[in-house]
Amino acid sequence: MKKLLTLILCAGLFAAPVMADNHAMQETDHAITYAFEGEFDDATFAVETAIVGKGLVIDYVSRTGAMLERTKGDVGSDVKIYDAADIFLFCSAQISREVMEPDPMNIAFCPYGIFVTDTDGEVRVGYRKYPDGDMQKVQALLDEIVQDAVSD
Structure with missing residues (x-):
């Protein structure tokens, strides 16, 4: 009986994070995105708030959509890709120094970006994937910011 109870409790502990995650993550070869429960404007506000909340300055917002x-x-298309899409560009002096001191060519990845898309009412927040090694520090920062934004 104790073994059964222990098994049930352990299963519950492992299942809890999965059940609590209502912000479905999707990963491709080049990007990681999370579902946002709400409107596009709410998502962009949440991303902006999360970036600024980390003490970072948004350098530019690209209105890509x-x-x-x-x-x-003008380019001969009639395809609507997004209902809306913005990219927030910013840098972190601390993290940039940490990744560029060992490899100055990591400047190629700066500025860092977080994007918000709305496609047929599905709002997603994400960022590009970075290579293994030092650039994982940037990816961790971006993931933390996105997690803050989608959990509000």
């Missing part, structure tokens, strides 16, 4: 929609006819 609006640009793609505005120029689709």
Whole structure:
């Protein structure tokens, strides 16, 4: 009986994080995204708040979705890719120094970006994947910011 109870308790401990995660993560070869429960504008506000909350400064917000929609006819397309899509670009002096001191060519990855997309009412927040090694420090920072944004 004790073994059965222990097994049930252990199974519950391992299952709890899965059941608590209502922000489904998706991973591709080049990006990691999380579902956002809410509207696009709420997601962009949450991302901005999470970035600034880390003491970081947003250098630029790329309105990529609006640009793609505005120029689709100019490039001979009629495909609407996103209902909305923005990319927040920023840097971290601390993390950038940590990754560029050992390899100055890691400048190629700066600035760092977090994107918010809305496709057919599905809002996702994500970031590009970085190579193994020192750049995993950046990826960890981005994941922490995105997790803060989607959990609000």
